[in-house]
Amino acid sequence: MSVKVHNWQINRKMDYKYPESRPEKQAAWIFDTNKCIACQTCSIACKNAWTSGKGQEYMWWNNVESKPWGFYPLGWDVRILEKLGSQEWKGDKYIGKTIFEQAPYGEEILGFIPEEDDWLAPNIGEDEVSAEVKHKDYIKIPHQPWMFYLQRICNHCTYPACLAACPRKAIYKRKEDGIVLIDQKRCRGYQECVRACPYKKSMFRPYTEKSEKCVACYPGVEEGFQTQCVINCIGKIRLFGFKSRYDTPREDNPVDYLIHFKKIALPLYPQFGLEPNVYYIPPINVPEEFNRQLFGPGAKRAVELYRKAREDKRLIGLLMLFGSTDKIVRSFKVEGDVDEGAAFGYDKDGNEVVKVPLKEPVIIREEYDQNLDVHRLSVT
Numbered sequence: 001m002s003v004k005v006h007n008w009q010i011n012r013k014m015d016y017k018y019p020e021s022r023p024e025k026q027a028a029w030i031f032d033t034n035k036c037i038a039c040q041t042c043s044i045a046c047k048n049a050w051t052s053g054k055g056q057e058y059m060w061w062n063n064v065e066s067k068p069w070g071f072y073p074l075g076w077d078v079r080i081l082e083k084l085g086s087q088e089w090k091g092d093k094y095i096g097k098t099i100f101e102q103a104p105y106g107e108e109i110l111g112f113i114p115e116e117d118d119w120l121a122p123n124i125g126e127d128e129v130s131a132e133v134k135h136k137d138y139i140k141i142p143h144q145p146w147m148f149y150l151q152r153i154c155n156h157c158t159y160p161a162c163l164a165a166c167p168r169k170a171i172y173k174r175k176e177d178g179i180v181l182i183d184q185k186r187c188r189g190y191q192e193c194v195r196a197c198p199y200k201k202s203m204f205r206p207y208t209e210k211s212e213k214c215v216a217c218y219p220g221v222e223e224g225f226q227t228q229c230v231i232n233c234i235g236k237i238r239l240f241g242f243k244s245r246y247d248t249p250r251e252d253n254p255v256d257y258l259i260h261f262k263k264i265a266l267p268l269y270p271q272f273g274l275e276p277n278v279y280y281i282p283p284i285n286v287p288e289e290f291n292r293q294l295f296g297p298g299a300k301r302a303v304e305l306y307r308k309a310r311e312d313k314r315l316i317g318l319l320m321l322f323g324s325t326d327k328i329v330r331s332f333k334v335e336g337d338v339d340e341g342a343a344f345g346y347d348k349d350g351n352e353v354v355k356v357p358l359k360e361p362v363i364i365r366e367e368y369d370q371n372l373d374v375h376r377l378s379v380t
Helices: 041-050 076-084 161-165 192-196 254-261 288-295 299-307 313-321
Strands: 003-007 012-016 026-032 063-067 148-152 171-173 180-182 202-205 210-213 238-243 278-281 331-335 342-346 352-357
Touching (some): 026 254, 041 063, 161 171, 161 180, 161 192, 180 210, 192 202, 192 210, 238 254, 254 278, 254 313, 254 331, 288 299, 313 331, 313 342, 313 352
Parallel strands (some): 026 278
Antiparallel strands (some): 171 180, 202 210, 331 342, 342 352
């Protein structure tokens, strides 16, 4: 039996197994897809921290895929999209069915369990573009053959499919921060969470015969630090923080600002119905239809905002805060103009933890250094 809950991402009530129960604050991530170089430093940082044990070899709680041809596990999203069928939006309201509402007779959630072979190629499709690059062809704007990198972790959803599916009630969502965890003492390895999660971020460990998933680096988060995938990101594409309730966002909260005020950061496959808490700034050189399928009807506007980010000092200042500190930034402000201003980040007590310029300073050095008697090849 299900109840009706409100899902603000699809702008309507939907069916879910349990009543609506939102945490005091919600752990959330924002990824800027346009800055990712697929170096996989985030993946290795997560692997070293959490999944280096026996039986965890195939577990990549963090992975970076090349879209449109990359998947881990194989076909994780196209398979559930095909099962889900027509996904229609009317304005900003999703009028298709979620995975809870499209469940087959006798089941609570639409899903599937990947085959063992589906987990064998985490880098399948890497750097493969959407179409053949023809002889003498060259890249134009917008790109004709295109690709982009999609960063993926557990979404620590507001309405987790894994939690709803678990017959043991081994999966729970923390009230203090919304992080979703699996109680290893209660888990019996039935793999219903693996079947249910459309993002396939709950994984079965044969060695222990239990399921495991991303734990949002909660020991560090509890001490005020961002997660390992965020801290170690070379491209500075990631931001971790706490999102307010959808109906009471704070404009000085960097996560709230990008999600609820600028609406430039969007959820991945909101039509699944889980109200995920990982958000993406969509890629700007991808066809509008593809972005819309991944990120919903707000994708076109988000791309337009990103293209004009230099015209908005508050937005550009916040984007400069990505990757600038290992501490969780709970509030921010921007002072000065785009050329000479700065962005400031503060912790939960209002203490300044970071200050970054809106425009990186460029220092030109003399080609010949008389004091060192050397000629410089690079003067910047």
